[in-house]
Structures are given as C-alpha cells and as structure tokens.
Amino acid sequence: MKKYKDTSLSAQERAEALVAEMTIEEKASQLNYKAAAIERLGIPAYNWWNEGLHGLARAGTATMFPQAIALAATFDEKTMFEVAEIISIETRAKYNMYSAQGDRDIYKGLTLWSPNINIFRDPRWGRGHETYGEDTFLTGRLGVAFVKGIQGEGKVMRAAACAKHYAVHSGPEGLRHHFDAKADAKNLEETHLPHFEMLVKAGVEGVMGAYNRVNGEGACASDFLMGKLKEWGFDGYFVSDYKALEDFHLHHGLTKTVEESAALALKKGCHVCAGYVYEHLMTAYEKGMVTEEEITRAAVAAMRTRVRLGLFDDETEFDNIPFSVISCEEHNQKSLEVAKKSMVLLKNNGILPLAKGKYKTIGVIGPNADSRDALIGNYFGTADRYITFLDGLTAKFDGRVYYSLGSHLFKQGYSGLAMPGDRYSEAVATAEQSDLVVLCVGLDAMLEGEEGDAGNEFDSGDKYDLRLPESQRILVEKVLAVGKPTVVVIASGSSLNTYSDKADAIIQAWYPGSMGGAALADIMFGESPSGKLPLTFYKEIEGFPSFEDYSMAGKTYRFLENSDNVLYPFGFGLTYSKVECTAVEYADGVAKVAVANVGKVDTEEVVQLYIKDNKSKHAAKNHKLCGFQRISIKAGEKLTVEIALDGSAFDVVDDSGKRFVDSDSFTLFAGVSQPDELSEKLSGAKCVKVDITK
C-alpha cells in the first residue's frame, strides 16, 4: 500500500508522502484552484471552488435555505448547525454523483468557500446579506456552528468549510481590488479578527484571503494576518479570493509582475490560488524567486485538506450518501422552518396574526410579491420549488387574493412606452378593493450584491442610501394613503427604511429561500415569528461615518454614538406573545435567566445577554452581546435558561491590540432585546441585570 493511503497515519504524514511522489511541476500544478490530474499517480483533477452559503450553490438542484443574514436572524447555533449539515450532506451527494461521471468541474468538489463571516459594519455594503451581521461575537458563534455542520465529526471531513474574507473586508465593492483597508490594533482585535480566531480554533479547514490590502499588506500575503493564523493554530489550507493575487500587480502596486505576485503569495503562506497567478509559479521558480521547499510546503497543505476529505481513501463513510437526499422533502421542510425562525416582526399593532374570517379579500402588492429573486439572495443553487410571497398567501388564504405588481423594483416605468409609475393606479385600486393589503417591497441581489455581478444597476452592488428605490417609495406612499389595514413585507438583506410608519405591521422577511412565501403565510396566519435583527436598522445614511473608514466608531450597536438614527436596534424582533426575562443570576461563568411567557401564544424567543464593563477606559462605548439562546416557550410557561459565558466576555482591548480583563466591575443584562431605552420600548419588555464583581 502506498503510504499516502495509510489511514493510520496523520493527514500531514499522508500528504507529505503523497507530495513526495510528485515532481516539482506536479506540486505546482496542485496549487491552482483548478488542480490538474496527475494520472501517473492516479490523482484526478480537482477544482477547489465550490459554494454553500445558504445551500449548495451553482451546480444544479439543491435545497435553498434563507440567505446568510436571515440564518443569523435566527440567533440559533442549533439551526445554523442543522442547515450546514444538510448543505454538507447534499454537497457529498452531488460530489458522489458528479465524480462517478468523472465530472470534476467548478462547484462540484468538497471544498466549500463558505461561510462569509465579514462584519457588516456599514449598511451600504452590497454583500452584507452574505454575512451574519454586525456583531463579532454573534458572527463567530454562528460561524463555528456552520463550520461544524459542514465538516461533521466523521473519520473524514464530509466537506470543508472556509472562513472568508480574511480580513477587514466589507466594502466598498467598487474599490475592493485596489483598496487599502486601514484598521488600528484596537479595532482589529475588538471587531475584525476575533470571529476568525473562533472559527480557526474550531477547526475550520479553509481560510480565504480578501482582495483588499490590510494596513498596506495584501490580505493574501500579509505577515500580520498569516502570523495571527499561526498563533491560532491554523493547519488548513489558505486560498486567495478569485483573482486577488492578480490585484497585487494590476491594482495594488505590491508587485510588478505576475511571477512576483506568485512568489509573494506563496512565500507568505497562500497555498491555493483562485485565479491564474500560480500558473506562473514554475516560471517564478525557474527565475529563483521561490524555492522548491516553498512549493512543497503549499502542496502538502493543499493535499492535507484533500486527504482529510477522504479523497485518497478507497472508500469513506460518505460514499453512499444517495442522490435522493438532494432537495428531499425533509430538507425543504427544514428550509421552511428556518425561514419562519428568521423573519423579524418589526412592528405589529395587533393586526397579526390575521384574525380568522375577518378578511374576505387580500391585496398582495409590490415588485417583490411574486418575485423568485426576492427569495434567493446571492450565491444560490437551483431550487426545485419556489413559493413566492404571493404563492404562499394564495395557498393559505381561503378568500380572494388580488395581486398587483405595483411598480418595477427600481425603474420608473414598468411597460415600455408607458409613463413613469404606470402600475400605481392598479396598485391603488387593488388596495381599495381589498380588506387587507400585504405590500411586498425591498431589494434583490440586482440592487445589493457583489462587484462585477451581472445585472447590477447600482454602483458596484453597494447601496447609495437606506431608502427603497424611488419607484417603490412612491408605491408605499400611495398604497398606505389608501388607508386599508396594511402589512408591509420587506425582502432585503440589509438595513432599509421603508417609511411605513402608517402600516399596521412590518415584517423583515430577508431573502427567505425557496420556501419563503409559505413561511410568510404561516406567520401571517398564526405561527409566532421569532427572528431578531443581527444588525442595526438605521433611519438614514446621512451623518453616518465614511464607508471607507474601517474604524468602528459610530457604527453598529456596540460603538454607536447617535442613537437617534436607530430605526430598529440590533437584537430586536417581536413575537405574537410577550416573553420577559424576570431575573438573572451569574455564577462560575454561567448566567441563569428566569424567563416567563406572560402572553397568550406559544412562541420561540431569543434570550440575549449583554455585558458592560463599568470601569475600564478601554471598554467600548456600549454593552456587547456575550450570550444568546433560542428557546421555545408556551403561553404561561416559566423557564430557567442557563447560558455559559465565554471568558472573552470580560475582555477589553487596549490601543496596542492587547485583549485582557481590565476591570472588576461588570453589569450583565438579560432580556429579549438590548438593554437600552429604544429596544425595551419597541419590544415591550425590560431587561433584567446583575452586577458582577470579579
């Protein structure tokens, strides 16, 4: 038996043995994302690039879960784990199917370039909906759960997750190929790095370097960032973002030639190149710019991941995952369930859930009402069912449903040659004819997305401001002016102000996945919503710090200075019941929270813990999330919820970037929202607190 096939050896040993059989050209060939076959060694081609952000993406039919930002809104590690586990199982099933046919194309391998754990620090960022929101702790916890679900606990990894984009990467999209993101030591350690540390320490197999520079260094070739990975004990593979190494010589001015870019990245520790720069590695080698040892080291890292995935084993425990699991009923039911956990009820004057028999006609209005795109987000697979909001409401309601598109998503006129706003009069008439209006507005990935994505009408995928496009602003105004009972449903992946104060209820539906319309209908007709905002919703962008400024001052709930600009706070979300935290205790690293459902409806809720350092001069301006637990609680029920705190809960970061406990006085808050005036007012429940002396 070849040594590299000996499963009693470590992955490192097997990878070393395998690489030892390769010529230098063969080693170099394994470092391109399209790794070549080495037929004489029986190694098939392998394309490193696959995606699984909220369902296996881009290579055919798969279960489509709600977009990442919606997954985060569940505030639920268990859900995140289960979703990732399904993605991983479908990834294996597809891999088994594709590889049986010798199809080794892109999006067909086992190395998923998910999750995207960048911090959604600025509400304009077009890719924010790919993330878990604005909080480092929440992002880290949910990211770890996702990674564990993807990778599994088998003898081999079921699939490999990848933490991206490392690091300090969150727009502007239009600048990403030449931008130098500047963040001081305090901001780095407080916000931009801790969740990467959490994922690495939890064993994430891959880390992807970002496009931008970080404090002058290319993110894919940074002594600082690579040093951190080493410090955290990273032993997976490091891959560049697609064509990020090309940016070194084309845009960043870090190098002059493609060979220099290859050499720089390889030397600093980038193992796999997504792009075409490492196709020049052998030239760089021949010119003496890299050593064989450096190539070998990267090849061992790359093959180590493939060993861990069982790609050189004669059989694995996952070989029999059948085709039939892909988008099976059970998986789609999970997608529906998660969509329901993710939707955030922002306002409700009591109209929801809809009283049975009260409404004979519903008018479903708006450009996102019957839009499949509004379900999808980006980085998506092909679902085998799409239940739009209109579909879902029509199926669930037994009266007459009227539908009006109302307006284009962002263009002024809908039909060619028509006057601007040609669908408004139908929308108004529809509202007039209806006992209840469901107004479905928002965005889709055409309006918030990634630089270079097709079809993006706006600037590089970022938003200009936090308002709906004008076509929809007018629609909202006109429909609300009709004065019918109205529920506004927002499909977006980011903070939007729809100026719907007059609406009776507002639901933030995100991009809820292929079952989204069924989820909305289940909620509107009775099931209590329980999603929480994983990011602050602001009133307006005016006065917000510069998009290019990576200091966190004035951004996100932790560092916010102008609370007047908060429309809905981080952590906020209503249910149909009233759940209160009535007491909190703390001992030995564990908080015990007494929780009571004093309302009339069974519901899920999210118990949230926030901590405030009362003394340290290094403490952030506001409290920070340090624990959360989704619970299911019946009407009238009382529970005690135990939540363990990370040691890091008590840390502060000084200006040198040192994390440490600097205080003996803390206040721990427990509630179903943040412990601030607006949150408590909106959620209708006070937080409780306990002082902790260390």
Place this chain on the structure above:
Amino acid sequence: MKKYKDTSLSAQERAEALVAEMTIEEKASQLNYKAAAIERLGIPAYNWWNEGLHGLARAGTATMFPQAIALAATFDEKTMFEVAEIISIETRAKYNMYSAQGDRDIYKGLTLWSPNINIFRDPRWGRGHETYGEDTFLTGRLGVAFVKGIQGEGKVMRAAACAKHYAVHSGPEGLRHHFDAKADAKNLEETHLPHFEMLVKAGVEGVMGAYNRVNGEGACASDFLMGKLKEWGFDGYFVSDYKALEDFHLHHGLTKTVEESAALALKKGCHVCAGYVYEHLMTAYEKGMVTEEEITRAAVAAMRTRVRLGLFDDETEFDNIPFSVISCEEHNQKSLEVAKKSMVLLKNNGILPLAKGKYKTIGVIGPNADSRDALIGNYFGTADRYITFLDGLTAKFDGRVYYSLGSHLFKQGYSGLAMPGDRYSEAVATAEQSDLVVLCVGLDAMLEGEEGDAGNEFDSGDKYDLRLPESQRILVEKVLAVGKPTVVVIASGSSLNTYSDKADAIIQAWYPGSMGGAALADIMFGESPSGKLPLTFYKEIEGFPSFEDYSMAGKTYRFLENSDNVLYPFGFGLTYSKVECTAVEYADGVAKVAVANVGKVDTEEVVQLYIKDNKSKHAAKNHKLCGFQRISIKAGEKLTVEIALDGSAFDVVDDSGKRFVDSDSFTLFAGVSQPDELSEKLSGAKCVKVDITK
C-alpha cells in the same frame, strides 16, 4: 343635449357632430395614438394603444391564456370566442378602474391591437407564435370568432379588436422597416388577403397597416390595400403600426420628409398614427400638403370608433364590470381548459397517459421545465399565478419528483466559469435515478420574437433554423441515451425538430399560459389531449424557399412540394383514443360526417374537412381546409357532425387575382387529419371522401 351625445343617432352622425365642434388643431390632435384631451369639449385624453393577444397585456394583472398559436391549435371557434370575451371583459374592467382614476396611459384604453392574423408562411418567422398559423381559412375563421368575442353584441362595443398587420407581413423581422414584400395577384387573393376580408366583413373595428411595403406601396398608404378595405365595406379605424409612418422617409424612400409621410398616409386613409408622424400634420396642413377635409375625415373615423365604444355616453352597459372579474377563478379555469385543448400530442407509443402506480420517481429535466417564460410567449400581461411544468407535475404526482435544469436555454455553460455543458451530468444522473423522464425543451420569446425586443440573442427574433439551440440538442441526446421511459415536452410557438425519435411520447405544449403546467399534468395523468397543429412542422430548413419570397410555392400544406421534409403535418395531433370518420355526405352546402370513437377513452377531437378541385388549372397543388369542428365524443360513441361549407370552398384564384368557381368536380375529404399518406399514418385513421359535382 349635444348632438354627439344623442344615442339615437348613428355613430357616423355622432362622430361628425363631435368633430364639427373641433378646431382643425383639435381634429389633428385626435389622430395621434396619444390623442390629446380637449378640455373645452370635455373630451379626456385617449391612448389608442392596447394589446390583448392572449390576455390583456402590459398594464397589470390579467388572466393569461395560451399564446395565439396555441389558441389556434384548439381548432375551435367557440374557444376562441370565449377567450376573447374574457379578454374583453377584463379590458373593460381595467378601463373602468383606470379611467376612474384619470389614468389614460398606454395599454389602458379599449382599442386592442389584436388579433395578429398574419399567415405563418415561413417557420423561421419570430412572430409566428402570435398568429393562428399557416392556413388562411383557419386563421380567418378563428380571427372572426376572436373579433366577435372582443367586440360583443352590446349597444356599444365592449372593446375594439384590430386585424393586423395589413398585409403581406411575416418576416424577416430584421428587414421589416425597409422591406418590400412582393406578392402577385394570385398569391394575394389565395393566401394573404382572404382572412382580412373575413374579419372586415365580420365587423372588425380596427385594421393596422404593416411596416413593410407591399409591391412598392407603403402598407399604411397603399391604394391597392385601401381599395380592398373599401371594397369589403370597412368602416372602422385604420392605424399604422408603431413608427411605420416614420419608415416612409427614414427607410422606405417613399417620402423625403416627415410632413410628406404624414400627408401621404392621411390622404390614403390612415386615420390614426401609432408613432409621431401625425404630430407634424398641422405643419403639413400649413404647407398645403393636406386639406382640412382630409383631416376631418380621419378625425370622424377615429371618433366614430370612440363613439361605438360608448366613450361619449353618460353610461354604458359595461360600466359596472367590476375589478373582481380580473383574473378571477372562473377565467383562470378557462385558461387551464384551453391549454389542455391546445397541447398537441405528436407521438405516443402507449406510455401516455401514465399508468397509475407504475412510476415511483419522475425526473423533470430541461431549461423549460421550471421556466415561467416558457408559459408566456409575448404580448402578455402579469399573471397572478404561474404553474410551470415542474410545478404542475409535482403537484399532481404522488411520488418523488427530481428536477434538473439540464442546460441553459441556449448558452453553452450555465454557471459562470463553468465548462460548457456544466449541467449535463446532473441531467444524466437525474434520468438514471428516475423511473420516468419528462424532458422539457424548446424556446421562449427571447429566441423567437419581435425585432427590437430586449434580450433577443438571435438575429432580430427570427430563427436560423428549425433545430433546438445546441445546448439543448446535446441535452436531448444525452438524456435520451440513458434509455429511461421519456416524454419530451416542447415549449415553442413554431416548428421545431427536437430529434427525439427515441422518446416514448412527444407533446407540443406551445407557450401554454400561466396554467400551462397544470394542463400538462392533467394530460399526462389522464385527460386526453386534442390539439392539432395549425402549421406544418418541417424536418429542416435546408431546401426551404427563401424567407424573403412571399410566393407560397413550396410552403405550407396547401402549396407544399417536398412532403419528405414534413415532420408532422398541419392538422395533425393524437388523442388517447381512436376517433374515425366513417362516412361523409354533402348536400346543399352542408357536409355530414359520421364519426365514431372506436377507442377506449372519452376525448375531444377535431373533425376536419378538406376539398380538392379535380379539374381547374388554377387550383392549388394540394387540398385545402374548408371546414372544421371540435367535438367531444365518448368511448364507443357515434356521432353525426354537420359542417356548413363557405361558398369560398369551391373557389380558385387565377393569375389576375380573380376568385371564382372554375370546375364542376371536387372531392371532399373528412377526417381527424389531412387526407394524405403521412397524416393518416401518424394519426392512425383514414379520411373518408365524397365526390361533389357542381
């Protein structure tokens, strides 16, 4: 009371009275398709342009019926009438709603620019799916039924239909603005004009002039064509196609200036200008190029139509058609019913209808399987439900449905960066996993459509040839090679050869409207199909006459010379039963056909009459359709069907264009197909015949 409001007067008198109150500027202003308001006379603005080809189009929610070519495939005047009646009712309901809000925009009036009755003489024509196929008689009969359904028989017209595009207009799309369609007198009278005559004589309110020239004259300003209208007694309004008058000076070289174009069209009898040329009428008048009398005459014609629509009556019988009729359940059920009557079963080795319980898994594969665009065609409204083929089959089948997109509609690779054909291996695996494959291929309006339509990747909307795009040709080959029981479903509006000989069954589904997937499922699981091809399906385009040649020689079943190139004949379509015509008699203008359902299934069928002149040297090469009747016939049932023949059945046309009876010997054929070898072989039923001596 103003005289023009006196309903005891004729429309002509009222229009004259109304126009008599106008200044010349006001008269001229009424001849633009965007007719201005005349506030001092209390006349609101009116936009002449609306569309209702297969459902009210382009101005919001409406019931979406199968595309026109599919309506034709029903071979059923009753269906055509009922569909048009619903379109008309919804048009009025929308008009009532829009006008109550003062919304007088395009697509919101009562003058529908439908039907499109051009002859689909060349299978490449991109707009062929807007028509009723290749046969003049069938087109005329169905067109008349459509017009009657639109216009109604009320005191005022419910809506106005418009016969377009007059005349000799059927591609190439890329040439339409400067092309001179040449047709000799015999071809004109035999093929290009008789159905326009039928519609005019049936009272169609509008006629639209085509873009092209006809034998040198602009179609919108042709002595010959206008003379024919007069001869037929046309007293409605004549409108130019959009910007067709602009073509006079810009492309046709008929005039030198826009004023000359205005003058030419007005003098020849074009009343309303769709476009902007008549905005220059007053300049032409001031220059002495037109007279006030000519302007007055056109204004009277235009206002006469508006009078007939009741637009100057204080109230009409249609004012209370409510908003709630729009896309109501009854209308959508009609759409479903019509879709089922329209689908054509081209091949069936007995696999259909699917045996109950035999199949545990179905693999639904192909780019049109879950495509809404494949339901729609062009000139469409917004449906409030879309049941794709996948949706319909999933809802109806109680086993597991697998779905694979299979390929892009026409691009080689589906996902960015992927290799060409990146979805084929999934399609193959899906077929392998399935007990039965439903392969949904074809086109959509992006691939066959109108010149200038957005998104058209091919040449101006026309097809290059009669094959599927290469991406789908490969898909068909790969999926059929798996060898599973396979039903091929074709969504297209024209003759396509999918090279699916190996398939067990083939269904031509057309663009079946928003309920199309439910119709397909109903058929596949039991209801007998009964649609018939309203056009010849050819094997290949090679050897076909030039697209630019408007002589009918060698084209369509009547004039076909090379029957070897016929894939499926005009009039052909299978049912699940076996219906035979067993005898035919003829007396006093009426054919009596004895029909028997000798099969085991209740079904609808279309009894078809064809006539052949046995003597005249002017007779067309082949027999011609001269009667048809859709019937419902139970298994084992025998019926006698009476079909009256038009006098024109016996006509021939000589080279001078004279239509007359030139023979005393005819053979009348009756069957469920054409009386030719291939048709009888494919349909499995012989035609019967009777000789007629005049």
